[in-house]
Each structure stands twice: as C-alpha cells, then as structure tokens.
Amino acid sequence: MAKLSKQQFNCKESQVTDEKIYQQRRQLLKKLGYVGAAGLLAPYAGLSMANGKESNEFSLRELAFSKTNKASISEKLTPESKVTTHNNFYEFGAQKHQPAELAQKFKVNPWQLKISGEVERQLTLGYDDLFSRFDIEERIYRLRCVEAWSMVVPWLGFQLSDLIKLAQPTSKAKYVKFKTLYDPKQMPGQANHYLGGGIKYPYQEGLRMDEAMNPLTIMAVGLYGKTLPPQNGAPIRLVLPWKYGFKSIKSIVEIEFTEQQPATTWSKLAPKEYGFYANVNPNVDHPRWSQKSERRITSGGLFSRNRIDTQMFNGYGEQVAQMYQSMDLAKYY
Numbered sequence: 667m668a669k670l671s672k673q674q675f676n677c678k679e680s681q682v683t684d685e686k687i688y689q690q691r692r693q694l695l696k697k698l699g700y701v702g703a704a705g706l707l708a709p710y711a712g713l714s715m716a717n718g719k720e721s722n723e724f725s726l727r728e729l730a731f732s733k734t735n736k737a738s739i740s741e742k743l744t745p746e747s748k749v750t751t752h753n754n755f756y757e758f759g760a761q762k763h764q765p766a767e768l769a770q771k772f773k774v775n776p777w778q779l780k781i782s783g784e785v786e787r788q789l790t791l792g793y794d795d796l797f798s799r800f801d802i803e804e805r806i807y808r809l810r811c812v813e814a815w816s817m818v819v820p821w822l823g824f825q826l827s828d829l830i831k832l833a834q835p836t837s838k839a840k841y842v843k844f845k846t847l848y849d850p851k852q853m854p855g856q857a858n859h860y861l862g863g864g865i866k867y868p869y870q871e872g873l874r875m876d877e878a879m880n881p882l883t884i885m886a887v888g889l890y891g892k893t894l895p896p897q898n899g900a901p902i903r904l905v906l907p908w909k910y911g912f913k914s915i916k917s918i919v920e921i922e923f924t925e926q927q928p929a930t931t932w933s934k935l936a937p938k939e940y941g942f943y944a945n946v947n948p949n950v951d952h953p954r955w956s957q958k959s960e961r962r963i964t965s966g967g968l969f970s971r972n973r974i975d976t977q978m979f980n981g982y983g984e985q986v987a988q989m990y991q992s993m994d995l996a997k998y999y
C-alpha cells in the first residue's frame with residue numbers, strides 16, 4: 667500500500683463514524699435550510715425541498731472544512747463553463763455537448779449507494795449521507811482523458827479510504843468494483859444503443875485495493891464549490907487523477923469488494939485499446955493515437971497555445987508510482 671508522509675496530506679487518522687461530527691454537519695445543513703425538520707426520520711425528505719428550491723444544486727463551501735491541502739495543484743483552472751459542457755457521460759449521449767443538454771432532469775435525490783461484498787459492514791448511504799458522513803475537502807486535480815485532452819478541476823469530495831474504513835473489508839477483499847445507475851427511462855444512452863455509443867450498461871469500473879486506499883483517490887460530490895451537475899456525475903462519482911478519465915466512474919450506486927479483478931466497461935469493449943489499470947503514460951501510445959501530449963482545455967480561444975506534454979501518472983508519480991514498481995506498464999496498460 668502507498669505510504670505517504672503525514673506532511674504530504676492533512677489526513678487525520680480516523681474522522682469517520684464520529685456521530686458527534688455527523689450530527690454537527692447535519693445541524694449545519696439544516697441551518698442552511700437544506701435538511702427538513704423531519705430529515706433524520708425521513709432521510710429522503712430532501713435537501714432541496716426544505717430549501718424551497720427546485721434543483722438539488724447547493725453550495726458545499728460551508729461543508730468543506732479543510733479547504734487547502736497539499737494534494738491540490740496550483741495550475742490554472744479550466745473555467746466552470748467548460749467543465750460542465752464538455753463531458754463524457756455516454757449514458758446521456760456519446761458526444762461532448764450532449765450530457766449537459768440531456769441530463770438536466772436527472773433525479774439524484776433520493777439516491778442509494780450500496781456498499782457490499784467482502785466487508786464486515788454492509789452499508790447503504792442515502793443522499794444526505796453523501797454530504798454529511800465524511801470529511802469533505804476541496805481538491806484541485808488534473809483530469810486527463812484517454813482521448814488526449816485535459817482539464818484542471820476544483821472538486822469537492824472525501825477520500826474513498828474513509829468510506830472503506832467504515833465498511834471494514836475482509837482479508838478476501840482484493841479489488842473494488844463500482845457501478846453506475848442503470849435507468850434507461852432517465853438515461854437515453856442506455857435506451858438507445860446508437861446514442862449510448864454501443865456500451866453495454868451499466869457502466870462498470872474497478873480498482874485494486876491499494877489504489878482505492880491511496881489518499882489521492884476521492885469520491886467527488888461537488889465541483890466549483892457546489893454539488894455536482896448531473897452531467898459531471900451527480901450525486902457522487904470517483905476521481906482518480908493519475909488514471910485516464912474513463913476510470914473516474916460517474917453517478918455510482920454500487921461499490922462491491924471482491925476477491926477477483928472485476929470486468930470493466932471499456933476494457934471489455936476494446937481490450938487492446940483500454941486496460942484495467944489505465945494509468946496516464948506518455949510512453950505507451952493508444953493503438954490509434956499518441957499519448958505523448960494533450961490539449962489542455964482553458965479559457966483561451968482557438969489559437970491559444972494549449973498543447974502540453976503529458977506527464978507520467980499525469981504528474982502524480984510521487985504519490986502513486988510505488989504501487990506499480992514491479993509491473994511492466996506496457997503490458998498492464
């Protein structure tokens with residue numbers, strides 16, 4: 667498992683399951699008008715309804731207690747307008763502009779996230795739990811798509827390791843499997859093979875246990891200070907900054923701990939092009955294009971110089987390289 671010095675990250679030992687802190691956060695949500703009086707008894711009473719708003723979008727800044735940390739980078743942010751309109755979310759269409767258009771009515775509250783498999787404690791988290799059970803912080807990360815474009819995004823989220831500690835995996839748990847919601851009524855790409863890019867749904871991803879426990883691995887519930895827009899994977903998605911974007915699965919409803927390496931959507935669809943690991947690697951080209959450089963999406967116009975060199979592990983080698991020390995990364999791409 668990746669060993670990181672305490673100075674590298676502000677990670678306190680165990681911040682999860684502290685009932686007092688959880689109650690304090692709920693009080694804060696309530697004060698802000700996001701939790702109804704009956705919130706505790708009826709968890710799906712809804713944050714948004716209590717606030718008299720139609721949408722589920724609300725500010726998360728008040729909840730982010732540790733706003734700065736050493737995992738964040740200081741590069742120029744990709745503007746919010748680009749982060750929320752240039753998306754890959756095939757459940758809402760395989761073209762970049764489609765998710766922002768076709769996901770607007772996507773219902774994220776109520777939500778159920780089930781944690782199962784090789785664990786001591788099976789859990790089901792409701793919508794409110796996603797924002798109150800764990801320490802939410804802001805993390806500014808690079809996001810490098812396998813298609814050779816990239817962004818810099820200010821996410822809000824918590825470490826997946828916090829959730830894993832809560833579920834207490836057994837000694838048999840070697841991998842973690844993730845599943846996106848399957849709901850063809852709401853997700854037109856699941857109902858229409860052509861619109862959905864030919865993917866067999868539900869979208870599924872997986873990690874090795876040490877990758878899941880790495881302090882860089884977060885479950886994001888927001889970006890740019892607010893809850894996630896539907897097109898970015900509301901209400902909760904994975905963010906893995908050293909891996910190609912397709913590993914960062916959106917709108918997750920299931921997390922299962924397994925003994926065997928789980929099948930993953932893209933490696934099943936095209937195993938020669940997309941592997942299980944999918945670590946960003948400028949030395950291993952995609953069979954159909956080079957991975958040596960990338961187009962950084964900025965606020966600049968068409969002629970701004972935004973072609974940059976791709977870095978090994980997307981620039982996060984110091985935090986993750988040791989996990990792959992003995993592996994041939996050309997074979998395990």
Ligand SMILES: Nc1nc2c(c(=O)[nH]1)N[C@H]1C(S)=C(S)[C@@H](COP(=O)(O)O)O[C@H]1N2
Nearest residue numbers: 753754755756811846869911912914915916
């Ligand atoms: N369920 C699901 N998750 C997904 C995808 C998808 O099509 N469906 N696309 C992936 C890809 S290819 C990328 S690059 C990122 C894009 O995340 P963003 O739209 O928030 O930038 O989401 C990933 N997660």
Ligand SMILES: [Mo]
Nearest residue numbers: 811812911912
């Ligand atoms: Mo991607």
